[in-house]
Amino acid sequence: MNKLVIGTRGSKLALWQANHIKSLIESTHHIDVELKIIKTTGDKILDTPLAKIGGKGLFVKEIEEELLNKNVDIAVHSMKDVPVELPDGLEVGVFPVREEPYDAFLSVKYNSLDELPDGAVIGTSSLRRKIQLMRKYPHLVIKDLRGNVDTRIRKLTEGQYDAIILAKAGLKRLGLLEHVKQTIDDTLMIPAVCQGTLGIEYREDDQDVQKVIGFLNHEETVFRTKAERAFLKRLEGGCQVPLGCIANLVGDRLILKGFLANLDGSKYIYEEIEGDKTDAVKLGLKLAKNILGQGGKEIIKEIYE
Numbered sequence: 001m002n003k004l005v006i007g008t009r010g011s012k013l014a015l016w017q018a019n020h021i022k023s024l025i026e027s028t029h030h031i032d033v034e035l036k037i038i039k040t041t042g043d044k045i046l047d048t049p050l051a052k053i054g055g056k057g058l059f060v061k062e063i064e065e066e067l068l069n070k071n072v073d074i075a076v077h078s079m080k081d082v083p084v085e086l087p088d089g090l091e092v093g094v095f096p097v098r099e100e101p102y103d104a105f106l107s108v109k110y111n112s113l114d115e116l117p118d119g120a121v122i123g124t125s126s127l128r129r130k131i132q133l134m135r136k137y138p139h140l141v142i143k144d145l146r147g148n149v150d151t152r153i154r155k156l157t158e159g160q161y162d163a164i165i166l167a168k169a170g171l172k173r174l175g176l177l178e179h180v181k182q183t184i185d186d187t188l189m190i191p192a193v194c195q196g197t198l199g200i201e202y203r204e205d206d207q208d209v210q211k212v213i214g215f216l217n218h219e220e221t222v223f224r225t226k227a228e229r230a231f232l233k234r235l236e237g238g239c240q241v242p243l244g245c246i247a248n249l250v251g252d253r254l255i256l257k258g259f260l261a262n263l264d265g266s267k268y269i270y271e272e273i274e275g276d277k278t279d280a281v282k283l284g285l286k287l288a289k290n291i292l293g294q295g296g297k298e299i300i301k302e303i304y305e
Contacts, residue, residue: 230284
């Protein structure tokens with residue numbers, strides 16, 4: 001194999017991620033790697049919260065079509081955008097080292113969530129973040145925030161928001177930590193499933209490609225990803241469902257924290273479990289089962305009805 005084509009979205013962050021994988025492959029193998037930019041549904045709809053658009057795979061569907069049509073060899077995704085059910089013939093099985101999974105608090109005037117005064121306007125388009133903010137900081141006004149990372153930061157610096165919440169991983173990758181005043185760890189806010197994790201998707205029958213990219217797989221990230229994805233799959237969560245999960249590895253033990261809520265936050269179920277890392281999938285399923293057994297089934301039914 002002397003050439004490999006990566007399918008990617010055209011956003012700055014997606015291009016950073018694709019170029020990062022490109023450079024790792026090129027420095028390990030004597031292979032030319034090129035990028036093919038593909039516009040996805042999620043890139044075209046910029047004025048509506050993703051939860052209202054519905055559907056899964058808004059940022060991956062068109063890229064997967066190019067993979068199946070053999071126009072690209074691999075795709076580099078943010079795993080939090082990837083549905084748990086993949087098209088026949090495709091697999092996401094390589095996970096490079098995970099970046100920091102937490103959310104970040106950005107503000108020009110304030111240093112932390114606790115500093116925000118009554119009526120302060122905070123921007124996020126994530127239902128997961130909204131619910132957790134509403135529960136802990138009911139005095140804040142939460143407004144939708146869409147657009148790429150640069151656009152969101154510009155809206156903050158123009159004064160449209162007193163603060164905004166973004167994933168810290170993307171900010172670190174793009175070198176945009178200037179306005180980050182606080183890292184919101186999982187004691188304050190449970191992250192999105194697989195936040196900060198990259199996944200490489202490829203055709204199941206393409207052995208040559210799998211040999212080339214196998215070196216990128218990072219064992220700790222694999223265990224954490226398997227647990228979080230199993231949790232998501234069992235809860236059938238799309239972007240219309242406020243939920244979060246984080247798996248942390250301490251020695252050989254995986255510690256999982258997860259929550260599920262209804263759309264106004266009046267019902268909120270939180271659970272935490274731990275077990276051996278080799279039981280990652282079982283642990284993710286068990287955490288979801290515990291939440292479903294405490295009223296989670298009714299919450300999901302209510303949301304999808």
